[in-house]
Amino acid sequence: MSEYLETNLQLAIRDVEAGDSQRKAAARWGVPRTSLRNRIAGRKTRQQEAETRQxxxxxxxxxxxxxxxxxxxxxxxxxxxxxxxxxxxxxxxxxxxxxxxxxxxxxxxxxxxxxxxxxxxxxxxxxxxxxxxxxxxxxxxxxxxxxxxxxxxxxxxxxxxxxxxxxxxxxxxxxxxxxxxxxxxxxxxxxxxxxx
Structure with a gap:
């Protein structure tokens, strides 16, 4: 899947929290389902992960x-x-x-x-x-x-x-x-x- 914006991922998370399925929200906002699933599970962004190594x-x-x-x-x-x-x-x-x-x-x-x-x-x-x-x-x-x-x-x-x-x-x-x-x-x- 092509690159996506963090804002799109946040909008997809909001849709899932409002009751949509992860598949539907990921398709609507153009974000990978695995990224959406991982973020909902509490995983940090790449930038946040890199901060610990700075x-x-x-x-x-x-x-x-x-x-x-x-x-x-x-x-x-x-x-x-x-x-x-x-x-x-x-x-x-x-x-x-x-x-x-x-x-x-x-x-x-x-x-x-x-x-x-x-x-x-x-x-x-x-x-x-x-x-x-x-x-x-x-x-x-x-x-x-x-x-x-x-x-x-x-x-x-x-x-x-x-x-x-x-x-x-x-x-x-x-x-x-x-x-x-x-x-x-x-x-x-x-x-x-x-x-x-």
Whole structure:
């Protein structure tokens, strides 16, 4: 028999409880009779059965998802490695010392569709926090200087668009909201050590 929806199975169960035969209810809603019989007997869904084999509980995964979304919203989306490290730490705290499986992240993302892998794009800390009204006015005042006006547009560059960056400059894969195509990664201010 072809695939069926959980709602169809629930409707078939309702019909059986209302007095229809299992055969009739299964045919009406397009669900296998064995599945209907097993569910009426109290067997769990495949998804419920799989939950018992998951490393993290449903509540723990929901909290991890919420943390990922918060980190993404404040400009610090976690990498796959960071999330795996956190999960490993949580499991160690519970006495589970087995390593996380290679495909754990795939399963986590499948079970939590509000999170997905995104391309992280680094944005300088000062660029995020430095756009004050005074600085914007200063910028437009500079554009009125005759020597700057002489520069043809083809020779003008936005340094961020040109890809020139000091410090940590690699864009990487991170986790964030599935409603976006990329995630901003705020780069902390560069620390320059001066030698005397």
């Amino acid at each position: 490393r993290l509980s449903k509540v723990q995964e929901a909290r991890l998802t919420k943390w990922i979304l918060i980190q993404d919203s404040i400009g610090f989306p976690p990498s796959h490695t960071k999330v795996r490290d956190i999960v490993g730490f949580l499991l160690c705290e519970e006495g589970d010392l087995d390593p996380i499986g290679r495909r754990w992240m795939e399963g986590f993302l499948r079970r939590n569709p509000e999170v997905r892998t995104l391309q992280g794009k680094r944005i300088d800390f000062l660029r995020v926090n430095g756009a004050t009204a005074d600085r914007v006015k200063e910028f437009f005042a500079l554009k009125r200087i005759p020597d700057i006006q002489k520069i043809p547009p083809r020779h003008r560059w936005n340094i961020d668009e040109a890809g020139i960056m000091e410090g940590i400059g690699d864009n990487s894969l991170v986790l964030g909201s599935s409603r976006k195509n990329w995630a901003a990664q705020i780069q902390p201010p560069a620390r320059v050590i001066g030698l005397r």
